[in-house]
Amino acid sequence: MSKTPLLEIENLHAKVGDKEIIKGFNLTINEGEVHAVMGPNGAGKSTLSNVICGKPGYEITSGSIRFKGKDLTKMSVEERAREGIFLCMQYPVEIPGVPTTTFLKHAVNAVRKHRNQPELDTMEFVKMVREEGKKLGIDADMIKRPVNVGFSGGEKKRLETLQMTVLKPCFSILDEADSGLDIDALKVVSEGVNALRDGQRSMLVITHYQRLLNYVVPDFVHVYADGRIVKSGDKNLALELEEKGYAEFVKEK
Amino acid sequence: MTGLLQDIKLFGEYIPWLQALRNKGRDSFEEQGVPTAKTEAWKYTKPRDLNADDFVFLPSNFLDELRAETTEACCCHHENCDCSGDCRHEDCGCGHHHDDSHECGCGGECHCHNHELNLNYGIPFDAYQIHFVNGKFIPIFPALPRGVEIITLMEAVLIDEAKEHLGKIAELDGYPFAALNTAYMEEGIYIRINKDVKLDKPIMLINHTEAGSKNLFCNLRNLIVLENGAEAELVEWYKYAGAQKSRYFTNIVNEIVLGKNSRFNHYKLQDEAYKANHVSLSFVKQKAEAEYRSFCLQKGANIGRNEIKVRLTDEKASAEVNAAYIMSGWATLDTTTNIEHLAPQTFSEQLVKGVVNGDARGVFQGKIHIAPDAVQTAGHQLHKALLLSDTAEIDVKPELEIFADDVKCSHGAASGELDERQLFYMQSRGIGREEAKQILIDAYLEDVISKIQNEAVRNWIKSAAQTEPVK
Ligand SMILES: Nc1ncnc2c1ncn2[C@@H]1O[C@H](COP(=O)(O)OP(=O)(O)O)[C@@H](O)[C@H]1O
Ligand SMILES: [Mg+2]
Numbered sequence: 001m002s003k004t005p006l007l008e009i010e011n012l013h014a015k016v017g018d019k020e021i022i023k024g025f026n027l028t029i030n031e032g033e034v035h036a037v038m039g040p041n042g043a044g045k046s047t048l049s050n051v052i053c054g055k056p057g058y059e060i061t062s063g064s065i066r067f068k069g070k071d072l073t074k075m076s077v078e079e080r081a082r083e084g085i086f087l088c089m090q091y092p093v094e095i096p097g098v099p100t101t102t103f104l105k106h107a108v109n110a111v112r113k114h115r116n117q118p119e120l121d122t123m124e125f126v127k128m129v130r131e132e133g134k135k136l137g138i139d140a141d142m143i144k145r146p147v148n149v150g151f152s153g154g155e156k157k158r159l160e161t162l163q164m165t166v167l168k169p170c171f172s173i174l175d176e177a178d179s180g181l182d183i184d185a186l187k188v189v190s191e192g193v194n195a196l197r198d199g200q201r202s203m204l205v206i207t208h209y210q211r212l213l214n215y216v217v218p219d220f221v222h223v224y225a226d227g228r229i230v231k232s233g234d235k236n237l238a239l240e241l242e243e244k245g246y247a248e249f250v251k252e253k
Numbered sequence: 254m255t256g257l258l259q260d261i262k263l264f265g266e267y268i269p270w271l272q273a274l275r276n277k278g279r280d281s282f283e284e285q286g287v288p289t290a291k292t293e294a295w296k297y298t299k300p301r302d303l304n305a306d307d308f309v310f311l312p313s314n315f316l317d318e319l320r321a322e323t324t325e326a327c328c329c330h331h332e333n334c335d336c337s338g339d340c341r342h343e344d345c346g347c348g349h350h351h352d353d354s355h356e357c358g359c360g361g362e363c364h365c366h367n368h369e370l371n372l373n374y375g376i377p378f379d380a381y382q383i384h385f386v387n388g389k390f391i392p393i394f395p396a397l398p399r400g401v402e403i404i405t406l407m408e409a410v411l412i413d414e415a416k417e418h419l420g421k422i423a424e425l426d427g428y429p430f431a432a433l434n435t436a437y438m439e440e441g442i443y444i445r446i447n448k449d450v451k452l453d454k455p456i457m458l459i460n461h462t463e464a465g466s467k468n469l470f471c472n473l474r475n476l477i478v479l480e481n482g483a484e485a486e487l488v489e490w491y492k493y494a495g496a497q498k499s500r501y502f503t504n505i506v507n508e509i510v511l512g513k514n515s516r517f518n519h520y521k522l523q524d525e526a527y528k529a530n531h532v533s534l535s536f537v538k539q540k541a542e543a544e545y546r547s548f549c550l551q552k553g554a555n556i557g558r559n560e561i562k563v564r565l566t567d568e569k570a571s572a573e574v575n576a577a578y579i580m581s582g583w584a585t586l587d588t589t590t591n592i593e594h595l596a597p598q599t600f601s602e603q604l605v606k607g608v609v610n611g612d613a614r615g616v617f618q619g620k621i622h623i624a625p626d627a628v629q630t631a632g633h634q635l636h637k638a639l640l641l642s643d644t645a646e647i648d649v650k651p652e653l654e655i656f657a658d659d660v661k662c663s664h665g666a667a668s669g670e671l672d673e674r675q676l677f678y679m680q681s682r683g684i685g686r687e688e689a690k691q692i693l694i695d696a697y698l699e700d701v702i703s704k705i706q707n708e709a710v711r712n713w714i715k716s717a718a719q720t721e722p723v724k
Contacts, residue, residue, distance in 0.1 A: 053681050055681075076680070078680040081680065081681050086682075087681055092678070093677075093678035094675075096696070097697065097699050098695075102692070103679065106684045110682075110683040110685060146696075167682065
C-alpha cells in the first residue's frame with residue numbers, strides 16, 4: 001500500500017540569530033502516522049516545531065518543508081494553521097483580557113471559513129466547547145477566564161488539547177505535552193490526543209522523556225541531537241533511550 | 254481678524270445681556286487668537302487648519318422662525334419690502350432663505366425646509382433624540398416626561414431661563430475656543446431636569462455633518478441644568494456622511510450645572526470625517542454630593558480635542574472622567590482634563606486609554622487641582638496607550654496642584670506595544686494577524702469601556718471602537 005506523504009522535511013538548516021540550531025534535518029511523515037522525536041534539552045526540538053509553524057525569528061538557511069505537497073515556508077502562520085497544522089505548545093501564552101471562549105470562537109471560525117464550512121453560531125459553538133471540554137475536565141468557568149491567565153501547568157495543557165480537539169487539525173505537533181502534568185492529567189490529555197488518531201491524522205510527538213509514549217504510542221521514534229536525526233526506529237527505541245540516556249548520541253564537546 | 258471671525262447676523266442681537274456676552278467672547282478670541290505652538294495648553298495639539306480663511310458659517314434655518322415671531326421689522330411676509338412677494342430676501346435684510354435657491358452659499362446642502370431630511374441614522378438604542386445637521390438644529394422635539402425641558406438655547410434665552418447660568422460656567426481666559434464659541438452663541442440646546450426627576454432613558458444629541466466641499470464652521474453651545482436630586486444621561490454623537498475631504502470645524506461648548514445630590518452621565522462618540530477639526534469643551538460645576546460621570550470615545554477628525562473642566566465646589570461631589578481614543582493616519586486626538594477639588598471630601602477618578610497607529614499622535618493633559626480647604630479628598634488619574642507603529646506618538650502631561658494636606662492623589666502613565674508572542678499564539682490557531690490585533694485592542698480597551706454604566710451605550714461604544722475609522 002503506497003502512503004501519501006503529509007509533511008516532508010528535507011535537509012533543513014535553520015538559525016536563531018547567528019546560531020545555527022537545525023543542521024540538516026530530514027523527516028517524512030505520511031498520513032495517519034505518529035512520529036516521536038526525542039532528544040536532550042537544548043537539542044532544538046522546540047525550534048523545529050516553531051519553524052514548522054512559521055514563528056517569526058527563525059531563519060531557514062537551506063532545505064525545504066513541504067506540507068500536502070505545498071511549500072510551507074511561503075505560508076503565513078495563520079495559513080499553516082488553517083491548512084491543518086497545530087502546535088500544542090510547550091509554553092502556552094497568556095492573553096490577559098481575552099476570554100478563552102472568545103479566543104476559541106475566533107480560531108474555530110477562522111479555520112471553518114478556510115474549509116468552506118459555515119461559521120458556528122454562538123449556541124452551536126458553546127455546545128461543542130462544553131462537550132469537548134467536559135471530556136478533558138475543563139469546566140465552563142475555566143473557559144470564561146482569560147486565555148491561560150492564572151492557569152496551572154496542567155490546565156494550560158488541557159486547554160491546548162481542547163484547542164486541538166475543536167480545531168481538528170490533520171497534523172499536530174505536541175511539544176513536551178507531558179511536561180508539568182501529573183499522572184491523571186497525563187491520562188486525560190493522552191485520551192484527548194488519541195481520540196484524534198483516526199488513521200488519517202498525523203502527529204509529531206516531541207518529548208524529552210519516554211513517559212508520554214506509553215499513552216500516545218508512536219509508529220516511529222527518532223533520536224534528535226545536535227540539530228539532526230541521529231537514529232530512527234520503532235517504539236522500542238524509546239524504551240532503549242529511557243534506559244541508556246542520550247549520552248551516546250550527544251557529541252563530546 | 255481671522256477667518257473664524259466673520260460678520261454674521263445672529264439671533265437675538267437686540268437682547269442686551271446676550272449681546273454683551275457675545276461681545277465679550279469676541280474680544281477675548283480676538284485677543285487670544287487661534288492657539289499656536291507657544292500656547293502652553295495647546296503645545297501638543299496644533300490646530301493650524303483653523304487659520305484658514307475659507308470657513309463657511311451657515312445661517313440658521315430654525316432660528317428664522319423664532320426671529321419672525323420676535324422681530325417686528327421682519328419682512329418674512331414681504332410686508333416691509335416692495336418686492337410684491339417674489340424677493341429672495343437678500344436685500345431686505347431679514348436673513349431668510351426660505352426658498353430652495355440655496356443662496357445662503359451652501360451649495361445645495363443646507364437642508365432648507367423644502368428638502369426632505371433623513372434622520373434615520375440607525376440610532377442604536379432608545380433615546381430622546383435631538384438632531385443637528387451641519388450644526389443647525391432640526392426642529393423636531395422628542396416627547397418628554399414631566400419635569401424635563403429640552404428647548405433650543407435661543408428659546409431658553411427668550412424666556413429668560415438661560416440667563417442665570419449661560420456664560421457663567423464657561424471660562425474665556427485661557428480657552429480661546431470657548432471665547433469663539435461665545436462670540437457665535439446661537440445654536441445649541443438647553444436641557445433642564447427638575448428637582449428629583451430621574452430621566453428614564455438617555456437624551457441623544459446628534460450632529461450630522463454633510464459638509465460637501467465646504468469648510469463649514471459649526472458652533473454649538475449647550476446648557477444643561479440638573480436641579481437638586483435630578484438624574485439624567487446625555488449622549489453626544491458627532492458623525493458625518495458624504496464627501497470626507499472637508500476641513501470642517503465643529504466647536505462645542507457645554508455648560509453643565511449639577512445641583513446637590515444630582516447624577517449626570519455624559520457620553521460621547523466623536524466620529525468626525527478624517528480631515529475635520531473637532532474642539533469640544535465641557536465646563537461642569539457640581540454642588541454637594543453631585544456625581545458626574547463621563548466617557549468619550551474619539552476616533553475621527555484630524556484634530557480632535559475633548560476637554561473637560563470640572564469644578565467640585567461643594568462637599569462630597571465626585572467626578573469620573575474616562576476616555577478612549579483610536580487613531581491612525583496623521584490625526585492628533587487630544588484629551589484634556591482639569592478637575593478642581595474646591596471642597597472637602599470631593600473625589601475624582603480618571604482613566605484614559607488610547608490606541609495609536611500610523612503617524613498619529615495621542616495627547617493627554619490631565620490636571621488635578623486641590624484647593625487649600627479641600628481636605629480628605631482623593632484624585633486619581635491614569636493614562637495608558639498602545640502604540641501600533643514606530644511612528645505613532647503620545648504626549649502626556651499630568652499636573653498635580655495640591656494645596657491641602659490629608660489628600661490622596663495619584664497619576665500614572667504607561668505605554669506599550671502589542672505582544673508578538675500573543676499574536677503568534679493566536680495566528681498559530683488560524684486567526685488572521687489583523688483579526689488577532691483587533692482582539693488584543695478590544696481587550697486593551699475593555700476595562701475603560703466597561704466603566705460606561707449604561708449597558709446599551711456601552712455596547713454601542715464598544716462596537717464603535719471595533720470599527721476601523723473610514724479613510
Ligand atoms: N530565541 C532564541 N535566541 C537564541 N537562542 C535560542 C533561542 N531559542 C532557542 N535558542 C537556543 O537554541 C537551542 C535549542 O533550543 P530549543 O529548540 O528550545 O531546544 P529543546 O526544545 O530541544 O530543549 C538552545 O541552545 C537554545 O538556547
Ligand atoms: Mg523545548
